[in-house]
Ligand SMILES: Cc1cc2nc3c(=O)[nH]c(=O)nc-3n(C[C@H](O)[C@H](O)[C@H](O)COP(=O)(O)O)c2cc1C
C-alpha cells in the first residue's frame with residue numbers, strides 16, 4: 001500500500017489545490033487505496049486547508065465513497081426492478097455462496113464485497129453489475145461462476161475477458177437525431193453565421209423543451225443566463241441519468257458525444273459562457289477516458305478553446321466531473337453543490353442557477369439530450385425543428401425501453417407517439433402496465449395505452465419500462481419505494497421520514513400484515529411528501545404507489561390481513577392536545593387531512 005501523504009499531495013496538486021474539487025480528489029484518492037483510509041481524509045483536509053469535518057461530510061454522503069475498508073473487488077448488483085425481473089437477486093445470492101460472503105459485508109480476508117446499488121443505466125442488457133466501477137452486463141449463472149473464479153484467483157480486472165465489459169447501444173429506431181451522420185463543427189459554423197442573437201432567435205422558434213424531465217423551455221433558460229449579471233458564465237451538462245429505467249444519455253455519450261459537446265458550445269455562444277462542465281454519473285465511469293479523448297480532438301480541431309472556429313472572443317472549454325452514486329445529484333441545484341465539491345443537498349430556489357449557479361456564477365444546466373438536440377436546430381433552423389412533434393412538445397424524444405419486451409433499447413420518436421405504438425414496435429404483446437418516466441414518473445394501465453408521449457399528456461425524461469400480465473404492480477411500486485428511501489438525501493424531514501414510512505407500509509403489506517387503514521395512511525404520507533418536501537425527489541416519491549393503488553387496487557387488497565380491521569387506538573384523536581397547544585385545527589393538522597371531522 002503506498003504512503004498516504006505523497007498520494008494525497010499528488011492528487012491535490014493535480015487539482016490545483018482547489019477545494020471545489022474535493023469530490024474529484026476523494027474519488028481519485030480512493031482509486032489508489034480502494035477506500036478512503038482515515039489518514040487520507042486528514043491529509044486532504046490539511047492540503048486543501050478546509051475543516052476535516054467537511055471532508056468527512058462529503059466522504060459520508062456518496063454511496064461510491066467508502067470511508068471504511070471494503071473488498072479489493074467491490075461487486076455491486078444493479079437493483080432496478082428490471083434487473084430483478086431478469087433474476088439479479090438469485091444471481092447475487094449464488095455469487096455470495098460461491099465466494100462465502102454475506103451481502104454488504106466484506107469477506108474476512110478483505111478480498112471481496114458484494115452488495116446492491118441503484119439502477120446502473122443498463123436495463124436493456126441486464127442483469128448488470130459493477131466490479132470496481134466497471135460495468136458487466138447480461139449476467140447469468142455461467143458468468144457468475146467465471147467471476148467467482150477470477151476473484152478467487154485475484155486476477156486483475158484488466159485481465160478479465162473483454163467480452164464481459166462489452167456494452168451495446170441497442171438503438172432500435174432512429175429519427176432526426178440518431179439518423180443522419182453529423183459533421184463535427186457544422187452546427188457551430190451555422191450558428192456563428194447568425195451571431196449570438198440570431199442563433200438564440202432560432203432556439204426560440206424551435207420551441208425546444210428540456211429533455212431532463214421538467215420540460216423547461218431551453219431558449220428562456222439560455223436568455224436568462226445571457227441577461228444575468230456576473231462574470232464567467234457556465235454551461236453544465238447534466239449527465240447524471242439516475243432515474244431508474246433511463247439509459248438514453250449513456251448511448252448519446254457513448255456514440256454521439258460530439259453532438260453533446262457541440263451543443264454545450266452552442267449554449268456558450270448564446271449565453272457568453274466560457275466554462276463548460278459535464279457531470280458524469282459514477283456508474284458511467286467507463287465513458288470518462290473516451291470522452292476526454294474526444295475533448296482533446298475537439299480542441300485540436302478548433303472546436304473548443306480560444307477563438308473557436310476563428311471567431312475572436314468566442315472562448316469556451318469543457319471539463320468532466322464524476323459523480324459518486326447519488327441519485328439526488330441529478331437535481332440541478334444538488335448537482336451544482338456536488339460540482340463545487342460538497343454534499344449533494346438541493347439548494348433553496350430562488351436564486352435559480354441562471355442567475356446564481358456554479359460558484360455563484362450565472363449557469364445554464366441542461367440535459368445531455370437537450371444539448372444534442374440543439375445541433376439539429378442550428379443545422380436545420382428552428383422552424384423546421386418545430387414542424388415535428390406536437391404543439392407544446394416539438395421535435396423527437398429518445399425513449400429507453402426495457403422490461404417485458406422482445407426488443408429493449410433506444411427508440412427515437414417524434415413527440416406525440418402513442419404508448420400503444422411504442423409497445424407494438426418493441427414487441428410487448430402482453431403489456432399490463434408501463435412505467436413512463438422512471439420511478440418518479442407515471443404508471444400507465446392498459447386502458448390508457450392510447451395516451452401520447454408529450455409534455456401535454458404523458459411527459460417523460462425517457463424511461464419506458466414494460467411489465468406484462470405476469471407481474472404484480474405492488475412489487476413494482478415496492479421496488480421504487482425502496483429506491484427512494486435509499487436515495488433520500490435526508491436533508492428535510494418530510495422526505496427523510498416520509499420515504500422511510502412508505503417503505504415500512506409496503507414491507508408490512510408484502511408480509512401480509514397490512515390492514516385497510518395502512519392504505520389510507522399511505523395516502524396521507526403521499527400528501528406529506530408532495531406538499532412539504534424540499535425537492536422533486538421527495539415530492540414524487542409516492543407517485544408509483546399512489547398510481548398503482550388507484551389503478552391496480554386489488555394487487556394491494558389481496559395482501560391485506562383484514563379488509564375490516566380498524567385500529568383501536570385513534571392516533572388523530574390522541575394528537576388533539578398537541579393541536580390545541582399549537583392553536584391549529586386546520587385540515588393539514590389532521591392525519592386524514594380533516595376529512596374525518
Ligand atoms: C431528484 C431529481 C433527479 C434528477 N435527475 C436528473 C438527471 O439525472 N438528468 C437530468 O438531465 N435531469 C435530472 N433532473 C432534472 C434537473 O433538475 C433539471 O431540470 C435538468 O437537468 C434541466 O435540464 P433540461 O432543461 O435540459 O431538461 C432531476 C430532477 C430531480 C428532482
Ligand code: SF4
Nearest residue numbers: 490491492495535538
Ligand atoms: S426532498 Fe428528499 S432528497 Fe430532496 S432535499 Fe428533502 S430529503 Fe433531500
